[in-house]
Amino acid sequence: MTKARLANQLSFTTFLILSLILITPNTLLTSPAKASPATYNVAISSLTFQTQNLTVLKGDTVIWTNKDPVTHTLWFVRVEDQSTYALSPPIQFGESWSHTFNEATTLHYYSFERLWITGFIRVSLFPIHDVAITDVAPSRMMITAGDSVSINVTAANEGTSAETFNVTAYYGNTILETGIISLDPNSQKRLTFFWDTADVAQGTYDIKAEASVVEGETDTADNSFIDSQVTVALTPTPTPTPSPTLSPSPSPTPSPTPTPSPTPTPSPTPKPMPTPDYTPYLIAIVVIAVVTAVSLIVWKKKTEIKKRQSQK
Numbered sequence: 001m002t003k004a005r006l007a008n009q010l011s012f013t014t015f016l017i018l019s020l021i022l023i024t025p026n027t028l029l030t031s032p033a034k035a036s037p038a039t040y041n042v043a044i045s046s047l048t049f050q051t052q053n054l055t056v057l058k059g060d061t062v063i064w065t066n067k068d069p070v071t072h073t074l075w076f077v078r079v080e081d082q083s084t085y086a087l088s089p090p091i092q093f094g095e096s097w098s099h100t101f102n103e104a105t106t107l108h109y110y111s112f113e114r115l116w117i118t119g120f121i122r123v124s125l126f127p128i129h130d131v132a133i134t135d136v137a138p139s140r141m142m143i144t145a146g147d148s149v150s151i152n153v154t155a156a157n158e159g160t161s162a163e164t165f166n167v168t169a170y171y172g173n174t175i176l177e178t179g180i181i182s183l184d185p186n187s188q189k190r191l192t193f194f195w196d197t198a199d200v201a202q203g204t205y206d207i208k209a210e211a212s213v214v215e216g217e218t219d220t221a222d223n224s225f226i227d228s229q230v231t232v233a234l235t236p237t238p239t240p241t242p243s244p245t246l247s248p249s250p251s252p253t254p255s256p257t258p259t260p261s262p263t264p265t266p267s268p269t270p271k272p273m274p275t276p277d278y279t280p281y282l283i284a285i286v287v288i289a290v291v292t293a294v295s296l297i298v299w300k301k302k303t304e305i306k307k308r309q310s311q312k
């Protein structure tokens with residue numbers, strides 16, 4: 001009897017354990033640990049939707065706020081068959097309108113009054129991991145070696161989960177720098193890289209940025225972005241250096257020539273001058289000599305005359 005009761009108790013315990021084993025996984029599967037629905041804000045400003053592209057989970061809510069001084073009515077169209085998904089009431093300046101997306105679909109939407117203002121919404125049943133590089137912009141396109149260039153890279157999280165990933169900037173195939181960035185879902189951020197081109201060879205380089213692939217990411221085509229080139233020219237300093245050396249060298253050659261020329265000019269000028277100056281002196285000497293000679297002759301003749309008179 002005791003053995004029978006013990007056997008019954010054991011079988012009941014086994015039943016309980018088996019039930020727990022079987023029921024527990026079912027309970028986990030029927031109520032998956034899903035994050036609470038998220039809410040995203042989109043401003044309608046400067047006649048654009050900011051942010052333009054959204055990826056949300058089924059059950060998430062988006063709030064649009066009109067910051068334009070005009071009315072916007074939002075018209076949502078399913079991409080797969082162009083059927084209308086929803087139409088908002090007219091949203092006046094300063095007003096908001098929200099919508100919770102309960103259908104897993106992909107939507108294109110417009111401002112009904114201005115169909116060229118467009119946005120894009122992907123509604124997913126499961127979390128999406130998708131990061132991207134959406135822009136690469138160097139500060140200058142033409143530089144000389146030694147210049148510094150800043151490169152602005154815009155990285156985005158286009159998925160439904162927060163992500164941390166690497167962003168690497170390149171010139172050509174050479175890595176410039178790698179940075180780490182963390183982004184919330186449906187957000188973007190700009191990173192600035194500085195490129196010192198002192199040791200960079202002359203040439204034209206593709207400026208590129210890459211986002212590392214995050215876990216669970218399938219759309220990797222948008223993780224790399226190349227849109228611009230920078231041309232590095234030779235340093236201008238060596239070029240002008242020889243040219244000034246060559247140009248002044250002929251100029252100094254003629255300049256010393258005229259410099260000595262003024263020196264001889266004054267020296268010959270005073271030398272010929274004294275020559276005519278001596279002439280009157282010579283003339284005076286000649287005149288004095290003649291006068292003296294005449295006087296001597298006259299004196300001699302007078303002396304002879306006196307001698308003769310005294311002899312008489």
Ligand SMILES: [Ca+2]
Pocket residue numbers: 130131132217219220221222223
């Ligand atoms: Ca991607």
